[in-house]
Amino acid sequence: MTIALRLSGIEKRFGATPVLRGVDLDVRAGERHALIGPNGAGKSTLFSLIAGEQRASAGCIELHGRDVTRLGPPALARRGLARSFQTTSVFARLSVRENLRCAVLASLRGGAGFAARWFGSAQADARAADVLDAIGLAHAAERAAATLSYAEQRALDLGLALAGGGQTLLLDEPTAGMNRAEAARALALIRATTAGKTLLLVEHDMDAVFGLADRVSVLVQGRVIATGTPQAIRADAAVREAYLGADFGAASS
Structure with missing residues (x-):
């Protein structure tokens, strides 16, 4: 064990x-x-x-x-090690995709500065796209995080934890603040996206x-x-x- x-x-x-x-x-x-x-x-x-x-x-x-x-x-x-919070911790003014790219880039090692990696990282783009699909928010990729529903923001919060590649x-x-249907969907999402972690x-x-x-x-x-x-x-x-x-x-x- x-x-x-x-x-x-x-x-x-x-x-x-x-x-x-x-x-x-x-x-x-x-x-x-x-x-x-x-x-x-x-x-x-x-x-x-x-x-x-x-x-x-x-x-x-x-x-x-x-x-x-x-x-x-x-x-x-x-x-x-990655953490999500009881209250959402997303960057409200950034798009969903940009939020995930931030989380990916923060986890990447290398000598280049953050700005250089932001504009030139194909790895960040690919991982952000994978997480977008996993959390079911690909349709909202270019929307500002502030415009998402509460349940969608919690899904994005989970995505931020996943984007860094933590195990x-x-x-x-x-599921705090969710109704029964939203909580059930959130649990299904957690079950699917954390398999093996x-x-x-x-x-x-x-x-x-x-x-x-x-x-x-x-x-x-x-x-x-x-x-x-x-x-x-x-x-x-x-x-x-x-x-x-x-x-x-x-x-x-």
């Missing part, structure tokens, strides 16, 4: 206030792993630590066996979680209290008491 992402003893304190209290978590290569828990459990903070946007107070984060605890987002992106993806509430997602929609994830971890008060298959998590009495509700297992079985 190959571990793509490993968290060991992760702690985060803000002043004297502990938010994460020794989180241990293994995400296997190629699996879709969901992180769930009540508001205030520390999920967003943990995501920010993994993405390099904040620093852990203690503990170690490994990506494919390499210690990346102190690395920032650009260095992590070069090592194949380990962090998705923060990918490692996925760690935070999500409050339990239908989405149990329909997509291979394994689920439950974070409560800064600690992982359970990890297992969706079926095992449904049946876990401690998880139902702490988060899902006493009737969840029976109602969902």
